[in-house]
Amino acid sequence: MKINDKKNLLNIDLSDKIAIVTGGDRGIGREIVAVLAKCGAIIFMACRHPENDRSENYGDEAGEFIDRGLEVHPISVDVTSQESVDKMVREIISKYGRIDILVNNAGVLGASGWENRQEENDEDWEMNYQVNLRGLARATQAVVPYMKQAKYGKIINIASNAGRGGNKDHIPSAYGATKAAVINLTQTNALDLAPYNINVNCVCPGIIWTPMLEIIGARLSALSGETKGLTPEEVFAWQAKTRVPLGRGQTGEDVGNMTAFLVSELAKNITGQSINVNGGIRMN
Secondary structure, eight states: OOOOOOOOOOOOOOOOEEEEEEESSSSHHHHHHHHHHTTTTTEEEEEEOOGGGTTTTOOHHHHHHHHOOOEEEEEOOOTTTTTHHHHHHHHHHHHHHHOOOEEEOOOOOOSTTTOOOOOOOHHHHHHHHIIIIHHHHHHHHHHHHHHHHTTTTEEEEEEOGGGGGGGTTOOOOHHHHHHHHHHHHHHHHHHGGGGEEEEEEEEESSSOHHHHHHHHHHHHHSSSSTTOOOOHHHHHHHHHHHHHHHHSOHHHHHHHHHHHHTTGGGGOOOOSOOEEESSSSSSO
């Protein structure tokens, strides 16, 4: 994805807000980084290998932001490791003294090679749990003491349309289950942290073209039915046309826009909510 050249069209001012976006180097996370940075936030793009950021293989992810005058700092984190998460938070606190925004975006569909398995195994379930749910909780627990001290904080959890109900076999059941748990955890954290002026909300994306969706598209193309033999891009277009009431897929920028709204003062009285950005696929 190339950064949209458009300026901040949301008219949301996040100037000088210190934000962490986990899994911010690609897919939906990178779009969230782009939107928040254009709103003026200082972003720590948390990913597993930021030391390769300017390399050709890594896609020059943070470099493109920096070249356009946006304040985006790659920072190393492995959300499956409490030590790694704590180290990331300490580095940011030592530099800025606070963390205003946490976007828990890092997510997986399974362990390595999951796309080639007919059935999920224990490693797939464990990886979904460690990244999608426990990793999210680790990051939240690490930043909350500083937000409590400041009596201010915005936490956004990125769940999924898959967490809203049952899914067919092309969506791993462990993925949907952990994303449903994220929605519940959002509500619990919102209740616990409300006395400290900390808002906790959740965004549930729908059909968005990402590396994850490309893999799902390839799986669908191998099944019998209307998608058999289609390219992943054609599967995406078919899903958008047949499953989405608005007749179009969503974008990472759509999720970024919702995230920017929820972390702004415009949403100061919204907490504990899980908001669908899915074109009407599921309605709550």
